[in-house]
Amino acid sequence: MASILLVFASLSGNTEEIADIIQSQLKPHADVTRRHIDMDDIEAAELESYDGILFGTYTWGDGDLPYELEDFYDDMEDIDLKGIPAACFGSCDSSYLEYGAAVDTVSMKLQKKGAVLVEPNLKIELDPEGEEITRCEEFAQQFLVKWKIHLQKA
Numbered sequence: 001m002a003s004i005l006l007v008f009a010s011l012s013g014n015t016e017e018i019a020d021i022i023q024s025q026l027k028p029h030a031d032v033t034r035r036h037i038d039m040d041d042i043e044a045a046e047l048e049s050y051d052g053i054l055f056g057t058y059t060w061g062d063g064d065l066p067y068e069l070e071d072f073y074d075d076m077e078d079i080d081l082k083g084i085p086a087a088c089f090g091s092c093d094s095s096y097l098e099y100g101a102a103v104d105t106v107s108m109k110l111q112k113k114g115a116v117l118v119e120p121n122l123k124i125e126l127d128p129e130g131e132e133i134t135r136c137e138e139f140a141q142q143f144l145v146k147w148k149i150h151l152q153k154a
């Protein structure tokens with residue numbers, strides 16, 4: 001079965017909740033490896049080893065990356081993700097000017113390193129509730145559809 005890396009940074013658990021919903025959708029269709037940056041041991045080079053990447057992050061400071069993601073992000077400079085389908089998600093807070101900016105930063109980096117962004121960035125207001133849960137499920141389902149098409153072409 002083809003493999004997907006579900007990797008995320010989450011301090012207070014909101015991005016992790018989004019990751020949980022995504023994981024529940026992916027599970028029957030792919031071999032999913034889940035990594036919590038800061039809690040699990042993961043090097044940026046590990047991103048190269050999967051057939052697909054789902055990357056989640058919350059936003060800190062003034063539209064900044066979380067501290068625990070900074071080294072990982074810098075190390076991404078030295079990897080090659082050529083042609084790997086990817087998508088990004090994260091919990092955000094609309095009371096801040098730079099809404100979910102870290103999600104955009106990470107997705108730009110993935111693309112710079114050659115990954116193919118197959119879904120628009122998913123930004124969820126704080127913890128997913130009601131309609132937002134459906135948006136997370138649809139995001140995962142859409143990713144799967146495009147990911148499978150991509151694998152067939154490769």
Ligand SMILES: Cc1cc2nc3c(=O)[nH]c(=O)nc-3n(C[C@H](O)[C@H](O)[C@H](O)COP(=O)(O)O)c2cc1C
Pocket residue numbers: 009010011012013014015016057058059060061062063064091092093094096097098099100101126127
């Ligand atoms: C000091 C601080 C700075 C933040 N800056 C931003 C920001 O610039 N943009 C944004 O969308 N959210 C910002 N947030 C909100 C967090 O991203 C939000 O609380 C998110 O749900 C945390 O996700 P987590 O539960 O996965 O850790 C900030 C929160 C704190 C405490």
